[in-house]
Amino acid sequence: MVTDIEGDTYGEDESKGGMWALEQKIDQPMDEEAGRLKNMYREKKYSTILLLRLAFQSLGVVYGDLGTSPLYVFYNTFPKQIDDTEDIVGALSLIIYSLTLIPLIKYVFIVCRANDNGQGGTFALYSLLCRHAKVNTIPNQHKTDEELTTYSRNTIHEKSFAAKTKRWLEGHTFKKNALLLLVLVGTCNAIGDGILTPAISVLSASGGIKIDHPEMSNDVVILVSVVILLGLFSLQHYGVDKVAWLFAPIVLLWFLFIGAIGIFNIIKYDSGVLRAFSPVHIFHYFKRRGKNGWISLGGIMLSITGTEALFADLAHFPLSAIQLAFTVVVFPCLLLAYCGQAAYLMYNKQHVHDAFYASIPDGVYWPMFIIATLAAIVASQATISATFSIIKQANALGCFPRVKVIHTSSKFLGQIYIPDINWILMVLCIIVTAGFKEQSQIGNAYGTAVVIVMLATTFLMILIMLLVWRCHWILVFIFAALSLIIECTYFSAVLFKINQGGWVPLVIASVFLFIMYIWHYGTVKRYEFEMHSKISMAWILGLGPSLGLVRVPGIGLVYTELASGVPHIFSHFITNLPAIHSVVVFVCVKYLPVYTVPEDERFLVKRIGPKNFHMFRCVARYGYKDLHRKDDEFEKKLFDNLFTFVRLESMMEGGSDSDEYSLYGQQTQGSRDFLLRDNTNNNNNTFSSVVDLTVSSCDSIVPANVINSGMSSGQVSSHTEIDEMEFLTNCKDTGVVHIMGNTIVRARRDSPFYKKLSIDYVYAFLRKMCREHSVIFNVPHESLLNVGQVFYV
Secondary structure (H helix, E strand, O other): OEEEOOOOOOHHHHHHOHHHHHHHHHOOOOHHHHHHOOOOOOOOOOOHHHHHHHHHHHHHHHOHHHHOHHHOHHHHHOOOOOOOHHHHHHHHHHHHHHHHHHHHHHHHOOHHHOOEOOEOOHHHHHHHHHHHOOOOOOOOOOHHHHHOOOOOOOOOOOOOHHHHHHHHHHOOHHHHHHHHHHHHHHHHHHHHHHHHHHHHHHHHHHOOHHHHOOOOOHHHHHHHHHHHHHHHHHOHHHOOOOOHHHHHHHHHHHHHHHHHHHHHHHHHOOHHHHHHHOOHHHHHHHHHHOHHHHHOHHHHHHHHOOHHHHHHHHHHOOHHHHHHHHHHHHHHHHHHHHHHHHHHHHHOHHHHHHHHHHOOOHHHHHHHHHHHHHHHHHHHHHHHHHHHHHHHHHHHOOOOOOOOOEEOOOOOOOOEEOHHHHHHHHHHHHHHHHHHOOHHHHHHHHHHHHHHHHHHHHHHHHHHHHHOOOOOHHHHHHHHHHHHHHHHHHHHHHHOOHHHOOHHHHHHHHHHHHHHHHHHHHHHHHHHHHHHHOEOHHHHHHOOOOOOOEEEEEEEEEEEOOOOOEOHHHHHHHHHOOEEEEEEEEEEEEEOOOOOOOHHHOEEEEEOOOHHHOEEEEEEEEOOOOOOOOOOHHHHHHHHHHHHHHHHHHHHHHOOOOOOEOOOOOEOOOEEEEEEEEEOOOOOOEEEEEEEEEEOOOOOEEOHHHHHOOOOHHHHOOOOOOOHHHHHHHHHHHOEEEEEEEEEEEOOOOOOHHHHHHHHHHHHHHHHHOOOHHHHOOOOHHHEEEEEEEEEO
């Protein structure tokens, strides 16, 4: 049977030539294998009792950071003194509407809806965009990945505004890199939050000691704070699972106490502060204070810190539980707390530096001090845990060096501990606490980090609303205009405080951004090198079943970043060594822009070439929230899936009278002739050649010269070769060798100085310090074979 590749079936690939078509037939994408695993995803529904329970638990995990803001807002808003009591009402009005517009309306009811199957944070937004547009800078995705149950996306109409936005975003590499840079900027500043939140929260809570002992030196407060921070970071390796059940009661007590004290102060001092609910006082505030009022927005903004953590911690609880907790408990208690402090300051404006503790009635002062300290620790723990998750997500997207990840809970996989990051955070946090010594300077730094993360989220949300939600452009414009006006106003205010501590998060974020970008750049270049240097499957099959070498007993696992094609390290291996294993499995481990890959959909296995080549491909897919732990499970699951594939293949063949059916029931023919047509560049001449191809029972195609070398359809049959399951089992028992490529990236000699510095020193140092793949996969040293190669960029 002769088929013209220029026909309807293959016309779209005509310009790529006949060898390209042959290559695609030999090593096809795993469409069938992925489709076989497809299931339907159904969102969970929660009963009322369970929803109330989850809402209660979310208080301890999600709202610790936002809830402790009353400790330091008024002090950072009026760092010197209060000149006019009406300024207190104006500042309170700004706090009320900041809490209403940003955490309540924007985040709880809009941004949190842009979750990736329950996952929140900057990377969740980026993964949504990557699924709806080809903006991933590492193009390792294939349509087979779209068959995952967690790979949800909407169909975009070709003439819609969303389609125009999609084409604009995909149009140039610069836009993809700019989008990634935006995500990394937001991520790096979120890491900065993980440093500054423990510093300002613990320092502010510890400052309550001085209220009862005014003569106490500030150095004592700093020492107490440092001791608490040391204990907090030193206990991280135990995990929060054992004490997490205490978090929700502590934070609930905190909210109830500050709300009750707020009511007490409003009644006792001045209920007139409630007029701050009128936004007209905001206008009068700026009119009276002018530039100083504008600069004070840096302190006002601290009232909404922790909002990004609210979104990032969305994975722990359903959205409805978080919305319920915020609207019923968090929002009203915070409003009462700020109103109560404002009422107290109306008659005690000289106490603005310690407004929170000074406004506490004497009878509950020490219980409140204990609860405040515990709440500050809970808030710090939430941001530290969020930082660990951020680093893991960045690692999954190829934006951060591989680091050691320890699971601290056997029940909750999301609870992890990263030793290296923990000690870095501890050192930086103590330096910030001991170096600044004052809440105001740390507050300035904190505000800068928070507003940058919010701006990054706003820009990503604009794209989400256009591409994912497909909102009308007028709605997108309203959301963008209101968000950017508010956040850019706050950003302009924090710029005035760059020299008063605001430079700290910028320096921290810049260092992490430099590391992330350099690592990602090296990762992309290594992937491009593998893509461009991969060898042809036709060439491999042309070597014959022995691959031109001696096939020794055993299984060779060749690790590669390629989901199709043969990596360059394999050709380097077989051209320098005289033998190769009886069974060769190309293993590709890749992360996808989904939050998780279900366990039963993780591995895709297929055969490469005819049976007597004993070559397979296995693709292991992970989401950015999947935690690839160091254990023996990876190799075990790989072989389980490989044996299952061979068993199913044999069953399908046994149920057929001939070799005319592939593994999943697609009819094939024992032998086909393909007309390969190629266009040459010389004088536009066209030539054709007929090549005899044989299709095995798994739809692999073999060139004629392979047939002539001994591989005929009769020889492939089960009558002439031993049972493959027994053969694979014997090879596995003989021994498994893990073959890994060690690609060294170097800058070219004519490269600029900054590129040599970045690649030859920074990237090389990061590669040396990061965990090797052999450690992650728990490969025994005696079973490891590294194949080195140098690549110049």
